C-alpha cells in the first residue's frame with residue numbers, strides 16, 4: 001500500500017453523519033490542476049462501502065419522508081444559511097480542486113445558495129392538483145411522494161452547483177440520498193455534507209461516497225435499494241447507467257453533454273457577439289455542458305467577426321489569480337484528449353487561428369493549461385464539430401443565411417443549448433422555435449440558466465427530464481392520485 005505524506009489530505013466517505021474510516025483502504029489520487037502536483041487522495045469505495053451508505057439512507061428514510069415538506073424546507077433553509085456563512089471556505093475548496101479563480105468559485109457558490117433557497121422554499125408549495133371526476137360525489141386529488149433512496153452522481157466542472165442542483169430537490173421531495181462525488185472534486189462533496197449536518201440535517205439523510213465511476217458509481221446504480229438515479233456527466237457514462245438502470249426500471253434522470261451552436265447573423269452587434277462568444281467558448285475553460293463550441297457566422301460578416309473574435313481571444317489570460325480569464329482543465333487525461341482533438345483537426349487541414357497548444361508560460365507549464373483555441377476550415381460533419389470537447393476549443397463555421405445556420409445548428413446528435421445574435425426579433429424567434437435544443441438564448445451566451453429555469457436537452461444531451469426548475473420535482477417524486485367516493489346526503 002502506498003503511504004502518503006501528512007500534507008496530502010485523505011478523504012473518506014461521509015456516512016450517517018460521520019466520517020467513515022475504512023479498514024485497509026485503497027486510495028485514488030487527485031492532482032492539483034494548476035500545479036500538476038498530488039493534492040489529496042480519496043477512498044476507492046467498493047461494494048461494502050456502498051452498502052453502508054445505502055443502509056444509512058434507508059434507515060433514515062422513514063423519519064425524513066414523514067416530516068412535512070415545510071419542515072424539510074426549514075431544515076434545508078438552515079443548510080442554506082450555513083452555506084452563506086461559510087461562503088469563503090466553500091469557494092476556496094472549489095477553487096483549489098478545480099483550478100478556477102476565487103471569484104469564479106464564489107459565483108458558483110452563490111448559484112448553489114440560490115438553488116438551495118429555491119428548493120427549500122418549495123417545501124411550502126409542494127402542491128398536488130385537485131381533479132374533477134365524472135362520478136358524482138367523487139373527489140380526486142394528487143400528492144407527490146418520494147421514491148426512497150436517491151443516487152446523485154455529479155461531475156466536477158462546477159462542483160458545488162452540481163451538488164446543490166441535485167441534493168436540494170432530492171431532499172425537499174423527502175428522499176434520502178447518496179451523493180457520488182466526482183473523482184476530480186471529492187473534497188467539496190464532504191465539505192458540503194459536513195456543513196449540512198452542522199446546520200441540522202439529520203444523520204443519514206445525505207451520505208457521500210467517493211471512488212471510480214466504473215466501480216463505486218456502478219455499484220450504486222445497480223443497488224436494488226436505490227430507487228431514483230440522477231446523473232450529470234458525459235453521454236458515454238449516461239448510456240452505461242441507462243442500461244444498468246433499465247434492468248430494474250429504476251427512475252432515471254440524465255443530464256449529459258452538448259455541442260452547442262452560437263449563431264452570429266449579419267445584423268448582430270458584433271462587439272456584443274464577440275463578448276458572448278468568448279465567454280460561451282472559453283469561460284470555465286470551456287468545461288461546460290452548455291459551452292458554445294460551434295460558432296456559426298454569416299458569410300457577409302465572417303471575416304470581420306473572425307478578426308475581432310481571434311484578437312479578443314488572444315488577450316485572454318490563463319491562470320488562477322484574480323486577473324486571469326480562464327484556468328486549467330481538470331485533469332491530465334482531459335488535457336491529452338483535448339490536445340489530441342486539436343492535432344487531429346490540424347491533420348485534417350483545420351486552421352488553428354490562435355492557441356492550439358498547452359501553455360508553456362512560467363508558473364503554468366506543469367498545470368493542465370491549454371491556450372484558448374479557435375479553429376476554422378472544417379465542415380460541420382467533421383469529428384471536431386460532432387464530439388463534445390469539454391475544453392477551451394471553438395470552431396468557426398460559415399453560414400449563407402439563417403436557414404443555413406439553422407441547418408448547421410441542428411446537424412448534431414446533441415441538443416442542449418443554443419444562442420443567436422441578431423437585431424431582428426422575427427429572426428430570433430424563428431430560430432429559437434426551430435433549433436433542436438432545450439435552451440435557446442438571444443443576444444447572450446449559450447449558458448446562463450438559473451435555479452428556477454428548466455434545463456436539459458434533446459438527443460444525446462439527456463433522457464428528456466429537466467433539472468432544476470419546478471420540473472425537477474417530477475424527477476424526485478412520484479405522483480399519486482387519491483380518490484374518495486363519499487355518500488350522497490340527498491339534502
Ligand code: NAD
Nearest residue numbers: 154155181182213217218233234237240255256257258289
Ligand atoms: P463522467 O461521465 O466521466 O463522470 C461524471 C460522474 O459520473 C463522476 O462522478 C463519475 O465517477 C461517474 N460515473 C462515470 N461512469 C459511471 C458509471 N458507469 N456508473 C456510475 N457513475 C459513473 O463525466 P465528467 O468528465 O466528469 O464530466 C463532464 C461531462 O459532464 C461532460 O460531458 C458535460 O457535458 C457533462 N455535464 C452535463 C451537464 C448537464 O447539465 N447536462 C452539466 C455539467 C456537466
